[in-house]
Amino acid sequence: MGIRINIDVMMAQRKIGLTELAGKIDITPANLSILKNNKAKAVRFSTLEAICRELRCQPGDIIEYLPED
Amino acid sequence: MDERLIRFTKIVLDIMFYGGMVVFVTLPLSLKFLGKYYSSVINEYFLFMLAVFGASGVFGILIIRQLRKMMRTVIQESCFVYENVRSLNTMAVLSLCIVVMFVIKVCVMPTPATGIIVLVFFIASLFCEVLAHVFAKAVNYKEENDLTI
Numbered sequence: 114m115g116i117r118i119n120i121d122v123m124m125a126q127r128k129i130g131l132t133e134l135a136g137k138i139d140i141t142p143a144n145l146s147i148l149k150n151n152k153a154k155a156v157r158f159s160t161l162e163a164i165c166r167e168l169r170c171q172p173g174d175i176i177e178y179l180p181e182d
Numbered sequence: 183m184d185e186r187l188i189r190f191t192k193i194v195l196d197i198m199f200y201g202g203m204v205v206f207v208t209l210p211l212s213l214k215f216l217g218k219y220y221s222s223v224i225n226e227y228f229l230f231m232l233a234v235f236g237a238s239g240v241f242g243i244l245i246i247r248q249l250r251k252m253m254r255t256v257i258q259e260s261c262f263v264y265e266n267v268r269s270l271n272t273m274a275v276l277s278l279c280i281v282v283m284f285v286i287k288v289c290v291m292p293t294p295a296t297g298i299i300v301l302v303f304f305i306a307s308l309f310c311e312v313l314a315h316v317f318a319k320a321v322n323y324k325e326e327n328d329l330t331i
Contacts, residue, residue: 129240144331 117177120149123168138163192253199246206239223291230290240284241276248273262317262324270314277307 124134126159135145147153149181159171168175205212213232217225224231248269257262280303288296 139330147329148183152329153331154326156331160331 114179115179117179118148118151118153118175119177120145120164120168120175123170123175124149127168129168134164136169137167186254188253192250195246195250195253199243199250202239202246206236209236226293234283234287238280241279241283241303245273245276249274256298262320263320264318266288267314267318267321269312271318274307274310274314277303277310279309282320 114139124131129137131145131149133144134144138145140163143152148156157175161176165172210232213224213228213235217228252261252266253267255263255266281300284296284300284303288300
């Protein structure tokens with residue numbers, strides 16, 4: 114897929130762990146792991162909003178488009 | 183669906199599966215018995231009847247095997263899986279195999295019951311194929327829903 118999730122980079126910058134972030138945005142660590150490992154097929158706006166709020170970033174900081182050759 | 187109904191269906195399928203095996207194993211004996219006491223035509227076409235009923239029996243047992251596999255996923259509450267789509271596709275093919283066997287029988291020994299069996303299994307095959315498509319869509323939707331974070 115041409116969309117890459119860079120949430121792990123942002124999490125490292127904010128020094129926050131997977132379980133802690135999952136608790137703050139009210140999703141399970143398993144689901145956050147799916148998102149982190151680029152296995153997710155879609156992201157809800159509410160989830161994206163919560164992630165951006167907790168990581169103090171913009172959606173573009175955690176979602177990247179990679180053109181497929 | 184009611185849990186007891188699922189359990190009951192599973193038991194019925196188990197009985198059909200093992201009962202089918204017993205019927206298959208004892209088929210030569212039961213055909214001989216029927217040839218003696220029911221209709222002499224069976225004795226006349228003994229090998230042909232044995233081949234048709236034997237092959238159909240195997241296909242029937244395999245259909246029940248697939249159904250048992252599907253029931254297991256229903257009991258485990260994870261029925262929307264691609265395994266069940268494959269099972270439905272397999273059942274469609276097996277039903278068509280039974281149709282072929284009984285079409286051969288209709289050509290050699292035409293009876294109204296054989297015609298009905300052909301019709302029933304042909305429709306069952308069509309339904310299995312359509313259900314497989316519907317199931318595949320459902321599995322797709324479920325996967326998408328599960329992977330929406």
